[in-house]
Amino acid sequence: MFHTTAYEGTRDEKYQLVKKQLTALIEDESNMIANLSNAAALLNQFLDRINWVGFYLVEGNELVLGPFQGLPACVRIPFGKGVCGTAVKERKTLRVEDVNQFPGHIACDSASQSEIVVPIIKNNEVIGVLDIDSPEINRFDEVDEIHLKEFVDALVKHL
Numbered sequence: 001m002f003h004t005t006a007y008e009g010t011r012d013e014k015y016q017l018v019k020k021q022l023t024a025l026i027e028d029e030s031n032m033i034a035n036l037s038n039a040a041a042l043l044n045q046f047l048d049r050i051n052w053v054g055f056y057l058v059e060g061n062e063l064v065l066g067p068f069q070g071l072p073a074c075v076r077i078p079f080g081k082g083v084c085g086t087a088v089k090e091r092k093t094l095r096v097e098d099v100n101q102f103p104g105h106i107a108c109d110s111a112s113q114s115e116i117v118v119p120i121i122k123n124n125e126v127i128g129v130l131d132i133d134s135p136e137i138n139r140f141d142e143v144d145e146i147h148l149k150e151f152v153d154a155l156v157k158h159l
Helices: 011-026 032-046 082-090 142-156
Strands: 052-059 062-070 076-078 094-096 114-122 125-134
Touching (some): 011 142, 062 082, 076 082, 082 094
Antiparallel strands (some): 052 062, 094 114, 114 125
16 A cells, blocks of 8 residues: 655755655556546645646547546636646647636636646657646646656656
8 A cells, every 4th residue: 555755854855755755656556547546646745836737648639537626627628728737739748837827727726827838758659648736826836747747757658
């Protein structure tokens, strides 16, 4: 059974611990949905000041809702639309300080004010995104971006 550890220390040290916990949770499991579900639950427990964390998976020319923690969400997002669809189209992480200023933002939860989306790339193909929303403007910074990319890299090894 998985037991949580208190997240103490610097932000970098806390992120290192959560990445170790991710590996412990998923290293012996090959089912993608199970691994994404545990990854979303782990991040939901670890990150403060967020209101949604989860995954969208590529299906055809759109993203389809995958495992998540939070309120019900948009089910399908076309490539190039909203923050998630734009991150897929551009194949890069997007950190949005104020989603209300993002052209074409899709408001699944009106409480969300900032967002970070990390593409999940396996074998040079985008297979989905990690999406995290916060009810605070400018919640995510460069430290979050660096470590969440590393979190996704560790996750990809087990998808």
